[in-house]
Amino acid sequence: MQELMTAGGRPGYSTNEGTVINAVRRYGPVSRADVAKLTGLTPPTVTNITGKFLDMGLISKYRIGESSGGRRPLLLKINSGLSQxxxxxxxxxxxxxxxxxxxxxxxxxxxxxxxxxxxxxxxxxxxxxxxxxxxxxxxxxxxxxxxxxxxxxxxxxxxxxxxxxxxxxxxxxxxxxxxxxxxxxxxxxxxxSNGEYYYGSVKDAGSMILLKVSHGIGAGIMFNGRLYRGINNSAGEVGHTTIDIGGPVCRCGNYGCLEALASEDALVEAVVKAVKEGQVSLIPSLAGGDVEQVTADIIYAAADAGDALALQSLSRVARYLGIGIANLVNTFNPELIVISGSIAKVSHHIADTLKQTVRDRAFESCSSVAEIRFSTASTxxxxxxxxxxxxxxxxxxxxxxxx
Ligand SMILES: [Zn+2]
Structure with a gap:
């Protein structure tokens, strides 16, 4: 069983049984006909496998569903009581x-x-x-x-x-x-990315890139319901792509990474520097007079109160994120970009600038089809x-x- 977990990286979807049980778990209560549609397996195969799983108690009959013309379908769901x-x-x-x-x-x-x-x-x-x-x-x-x-x-x-x-x-x-x-x-x-795709607002998108922007910046690249992992599971380190060769040093040791310019930590650092240089702002008083206690949430509260430094700083972050996203949009031509992580809380301050930057910087053929969404349900x-x-x-x- 240990081999099952590790052999060849990520097996899992190799058997029809695994495919069926995962479909019932993800989409249940779900009819056998819909499991067949979702998995590409034939209805008799699905009936066979679900029959076996019903006998074993791995799945259970939920209720009779609504009919779309013919016989009312039996809906199946995973038995939640067997493991944790x-x-x-x-x-x-x-x-x-x-x-x-x-x-x-x-x-x-x-x-x-x-x-x-x-x-x-x-x-x-x-x-x-x-x-x-x-x-x-x-x-x-x-x-x-x-x-x-x-x-x-x-x-x-x-x-x-x-x-x-x-x-x-x-x-x-x-x-x-x-x-x-x-x-x-x-x-x-x-x-x-996997959670947002299957349990967030995405579901039907063929391709999605999720950018998680909080203390740092990471990404997940999904195609047809599968996460693209790269040759050794390192795909998605979008936060460490260079945006400005003369930019600030990043935690990774490189200069001008997207993370060093557009993460929440970069935002806090830039705001603290501006305050220390004498820029007038509400932010120090919101931080109890101690500029070292400034957090991204304090900057967001200041932006909501109309503070100019907070708004300018968020606008700069939005531009850098827009540049990073324009690069992704040109490279992958995805259907959907989701911006999540705690920065999604201030989508009302950054969305317009970010989307405009993507439109300005990416190829029209790529940016015109890429929907950009924010999601605040990251935890x-x-x-x-x-x-x-x-x-x-x-x-x-x-x-x-x-x-
Ligand atoms: Zn870096």
Whole structure:
């Protein structure tokens, strides 16, 4: 079973059974006819597989659905009571732990502040949190999922999580050794992209690029419901593409990266610098008179109050994001761009400039078909996205059965 989780990177969708159970889990309550349409399998194959799963108790009959002319269809849904996953989301300043079932209902959650902690303290806290979540689970736990910032190698090594100082940390091995359960380590923007695609407002888009803009900038690239991962799972590091060769130094060591110009941390840095240089603004008083305490949320509050420095700074961020998105639009010609992460809270201040910059900078043939949307549900959709990926990995029915 261990091989199932790791062999060749991401198996999961290789069997018809896995495909059917994932379709019922994602789209249920769903009719057999719709499962056939969604999966491209023939109706008899779907009937066979769902019949077997009904007998095994992996899925259940939900109710009789509405008829579209013929016989009223039987709707199927996943049986949520057979397994629960442990998910931990290691964010920049907070770590959140969850116990979640295949219907994506959360049974337990907790959070810890990790701001200012050292890398080994964050790891110890993570392991403790997983232990508590495991105790809180009420049915067998087939696997553990952890979401981190920054790139993750296919073998579950966190290459660098700049916010907490992890570098080349073999997190998957550490967790599997301690808990004797398969562990799955995922990048935050990829998890969020999957969640936004299947559980956010997207669903029907053939191609989507999600840009997560918060402390840093990451992206997820989805084509036909599949995340593009690249040769070693590093695709999507859009935050570290160069936007200005003479720009400020980035945390990655390069100069003028999109992240160094348009992330929330870059926004805070630019505002603090302007205040120190004497620019008049509401921001220092909103930060209790201490300019070192300025946060992105304080700048957003100042912008809502009409503060000129906050508005100018957000307009600059919007222009840089627009340039970054124009590059993506020209490169991938996607149907949809979703901007998520905490910057989505101020879409009312940045959307117009950002969209205009994309129109000005990208090819008309690309920008005219690329819809740009904002989504503020990043925490919820990151959890749903990673839980979905993890359940999809575990397509072998035995994983969903009590052991
Ligand atoms: Zn960089």
């Amino acid at each position: 996953l442990i998910i931990v989301n290691v964010r920049s300043e907070k770590m959140m732990g969850y116990v979640i079932d295949p219907g994506l209902c959360v049974h337990y959650e907790e959070s810890e502040n990790i701001k200012g902690l050292k890398e080994d303290e964050v790891l110890a806290l993570l392991l403790d949190m997983i232990g508590r979540c495991r105790q809180a689970a009420t049915v067998p736990v087939p696997a553990i999922g952890v979401v981190v910032r920054g790139p993750v190698r296919p073998e579950g090594i966190v290459v660098f999580a700049l916010n907490i100082g992890w570098k080349n940390l073999p997190l998957k091995c550490i967790i599997e050794e301690k808990f004797q359960l398969p562990a799955f380590i995922e990048n935050d923007a990829k998890a969020l 919820a959709n990151t959890l749903k996205g990673v839980a979905d990926m993890l359940f999809a990995e575990i397509t072998e029915p035995v994983w969903l059965s009590p052991r």
